[in-house]
Amino acid sequence: MWKQKTQLTEVDAPVLEEREVRLDPSTELPAPTAEEEFAAEAEQAETGVAEEATERTEFDRLTAERDRLLDRLARLQAEFENARKRAERERAEYREYATGSVAEQFLTVLDNLELALKAKGSAEQLRSGVSLIVKQMEEILEKMQVKVVPTVGEAFDPRFHEALGTIERDDVPDQHVAEEVRRGYKIRERLLRPALVRVAHNAKQVDE
DSSP states (O other): OHHHHHHHHHHHHHHHHHHHHHTOGGGSOOOOOHHHHHHHHHHHHHHHHHHHHHHHHHHHHHHHHHHHHHHHHHHHHHHHHHHHHHHHHHHHHHHHHHHHHHHHHHHHHHHHHHHHHHOOSOHHHHHHHHHHHHHHHHHHHHHTTEEEOOOTTSBOOTTTEEEEEEEEOSSSOTTBEEEEEEOOEEETTEEEEOEEEEEEEOHHHHHO
16 A cells, blocks of 8 residues: 555656656746837827727718708708798789779769768758668779678577677567677678677566
C-alpha cells in the first residue's frame, strides 16, 4: 500500500510542474509595437470620421425634410386663407344680389305709394288705390314664397302665434285665435315673424 501511494505521487509531480509552466508570465503575448498602436489609432480615427459623416448626412436630410414640410404648411395656410377670403367675397356678392333683386321688385310698390300720396281724390278713391298697392305687394311676396300665417279660427300655435291676451267668445272654440292684431309671415315653413293675436276663452266649453 505504501509503495503504491509513493508511485502515484511521483507520477503526479510532472503534471503539476507542467501546469506551472503554462501559467508562467513569460508565455504572455508581447506588447504591441508603436506601428501597431499608430495603425489602431488611425483605424479608430477613421471610424469616428465615418460615423460623424453619417450623422451629418442624417442631420442634413432631416433638416431638408423639415424645411420642405414647413414650406408645404406655409403654402397650405396661404391657400386656406385665400379660399376663406374668396368664400366671404362670394357670400357678400350673393347677399348684395339677393337684396338688389328683392328691392327691385318693391320699387314699383314705392312708386305707387308716392302717386297715392300726391292724389287729390276722395277718401274712397285713396282707399281703393291703397288696396291695389297692398294686393300688388302680396303678389310680390307670393312670388318669393312668403306666405301669411293663418290666424282667425285656427288653434293657437305658439310656434307661429304670439298671444296678446284672451277674449271671451262663445262663438269661437276655446284656445283658438279670435282676433288678429298683426299679420305673421313665413317663408316656406320657416317663420319670419309671428302673428300677434288674441285667443278665445269659451266658458261654455270649459264648463262642459
